[in-house]
Amino acid sequence: MAQPILRTIDTPGVFEDALSLLRSGEIVALPTETVYGLAADATREDAVAKIFLAKGRPQDNPLICHVQSVAMAARYAPIPSIMHTLAEAFWPGPLTLIVREGEGIAPSVRAGTGKIGFRMPRHETMLGLIGALDKPLAAPSANRSGRPSGTRASHIAEDFTGTSLRLIVDGGPTSLGVESTIVDLTPLEEGGEALLVREGAISLEELAPFLPIRLVETLEAGMTISPGLTHKHYAPKGRLVLLEGTLAEQKAQLRFAKGGKVVCILASEIVGEAGNMPVLDGGPWAHPEVAAQRFFHLLREADAMGAEQIYCSTWSKTSGLGRALFERQRRAAG
Numbered sequence: 001m002a003q004p005i006l007r008t009i010d011t012p013g014v015f016e017d018a019l020s021l022l023r024s025g026e027i028v029a030l031p032t033e034t035v036y037g038l039a040a041d042a043t044r045e046d047a048v049a050k051i052f053l054a055k056g057r058p059q060d061n062p063l064i065c066h067v068q069s070v071a072m073a074a075r076y077a078p079i080p081s082i083m084h085t086l087a088e089a090f091w092p093g094p095l096t097l098i099v100r101e102g103e104g105i106a107p108s109v110r111a112g113t114g115k116i117g118f119r120m121p122r123h124e125t126m127l128g129l130i131g132a133l134d135k136p137l138a139a140p141s142a143n144r145s146g147r148p149s150g151t152r153a154s155h156i157a158e159d160f161t162g163t164s165l166r167l168i169v170d171g172g173p174t175s176l177g178v179e180s181t182i183v184d185l186t187p188l189e190e191g192g193e194a195l196l197v198r199e200g201a202i203s204l205e206e207l208a209p210f211l212p213i214r215l216v217e218t219l220e221a222g223m224t225i226s227p228g229l230t231h232k233h234y235a236p237k238g239r240l241v242l243l244e245g246t247l248a249e250q251k252a253q254l255r256f257a258k259g260g261k262v263v264c265i266l267a268s269e270i271v272g273e274a275g276n277m278p279v280l281d282g283g284p285w286a287h288p289e290v291a292a293q294r295f296f297h298l299l300r301e302a303d304a305m306g307a308e309q310i311y312c313s314t315w316s317k318t319s320g321l322g323r324a325l326f327e328r329q330r331r332a333a334g
Contacts, residue, residue, distance in 0.1 A: 003161045004029070006153055009125055009171040019132050021166055027051055029142045029156045030129065031171030032121040034094050034179050034200065035296070036150040037066070037139030038165070039129075043076075045106040048138050052108065054163040056145045062111035064096050064180070065118050065136040068127055072136060073118040077102035080185060082194075082211055083118075089210065091120040092127065094180040094201045100189075109138050119180055125171060141179055148234050148296040148332065151177050155300055176201050177293035178324050183207065199327065201292075203320020217327075234332035236299040238263070238307035242333050244314050247285055260308030265298045267291075267313040278305055288315040288322035295325060299332065 007014045009031065018028045025047040027040045038055060040047035042065045052059060067073045070087045077099050086097060096119040101110050110116055118136070121127060130137055141149040144159045153170035160168075181200035188194055194213040196204055207213050239259070243250040243266075250266075251273050257264070264274045267285040280298045283290030291313075302310045314329060316322045 004157065004163075004165040004168050006157055006168045006170055009169055014167075014169055015125065015128065015132075018167055018169055019129055022047075022129065022133055022137070025050075026166050027054060027164060029150070029153070029160070029165060029168040030123075030126050030137075030139065031153075031169060031174060032066075032123045032126050032139075033174060034121070034176050035174050036142040036153070036156055036168075037121075037126070037137070038142040038156075038160075039066070039126075039137040039139040041133065042105050042109055042136040042138035045108060048106040048108050050164050051138060051140065054160060054165055055140065055143070057140065058145070059108065060111050061145075062113050062115075062117065063109045063138040063140050064182075065105060065109060065116060066121050066126065066130060066139050067118050067136045068130045069120065072130075073099075075102075076104045076136065077116050077118070080188070082185060082188065086183075086207075086210055087120065090202055090206075092122040093120070094122070094176060095119065096180045096182040096198075098182065098184040098186065098197075100186060105136070106138070115184070115186060117182060123171070125169065146235055148236060148299040149179060151293070151296045155297070158300070173293070173297070175293065176289075177295060177297075178321070178328060181207075181320075181324075183213065185211075188212075199320055199324045201321050201324065203323070205320060234296065234299070234328050235334065236307070236310060236332065237303045238310045240299070240310045240312055240329070240333040242312055242314055242329055250313055254311060257309070257311045261306050262309045262311060263302040263305050263307035265295075265302060265310060265312040267315065270313070277311075278307075282313055283315070285313070286316050288317075288319060288325050291315045292321055292325045295328065 098117040181202040182198040184195040196215045264279040
């Protein structure tokens with residue numbers, strides 16, 4: 001298997017080529033507003049199997065189905081009224097909603113959970129392909145399982161050379177840089193609270209006015225596995241060490257940086273504190289939206305620099321996106 005073809009989103013014929021590959025059961029890497037997705041026809045088991053094989057993804061880790069509308073999702077699952085409400089407020093956008101499974105979606109997408117997650121992405125090309133295919137696209141993050149998520153086309157080319165991936169559609173850097181918020185709506189059926197199983201750009205505070213909901217940080221007894229709750233994620237090749245607290249506290253911790261070859265990813269305000277260590281600018285401390293957009297790319301940059309130890313700032317957690325970034329940093333650090 002050769003290196004996948006990388007073509008920019010405005011290349012003549014790229015849309016038609018991507019659609020042809022998806023119709024024939026192949027996988028295609030596509031940009032979204034969150035991260036790049038490794039996409040396949042969600043109704044075809046043979047196509048979905050290629051996602052798991054290419055990523056090295058555990059079979060018990062379900063996939064998210066990307067749809068063009070709530071009406072499309074309703075073809076494949078019973079849709080509760082609250083999903084219509086949330087979709088009206090947040091779709092298209094970085095919100096995945098988990099409901100009870102129906103029929104027509106490939107079994108491995110659901111991974112034996114009895115549930116299925118739907119999202120309507122905020123990206124014209126992705127939505128156009130879903131509409132033209134007239135079927136949902138299963139599309140987890142386009143990275144080898146456990147590696148930092150792909151936020152640029154070059155990341156996908158790096159991870160998937162020698163796999164069955166045929167085409168990468170290059171839409172430039174993704175605008176958000178972290179995966180979607182995931183909400184499990186099924187506990188509402190028994191009078192319970194919806195479960196926020198992964199926070200992204202849409203926060204707990206934004207969702208709370210619409211439904212009873214609580215944040216779940218680890219897999220709880222009796223819970224069904226959902227994307228974002230299990231398995232190590234986002235890890236660079238080097239050991240990631242997080243600098244926490246205020247900027248002054250992070251500067252103090254930085255003095256103890258040691259190990260093999262060290263690379264620092266620091267908040268803009270303390271980039272000058274790295275001394276002789278190589279340093280990458282992670283963005284202003286009070287703007288985690290900038291840091292989130294850069295984070296996975298900078299992890300890969302540190303890897304390319306041969307980092308054995310990566311000392312990385314943490315950013316303000318006052319916003320939902322700040323908390324989402326920290327959760328991904330925590331998982332990347334193991």
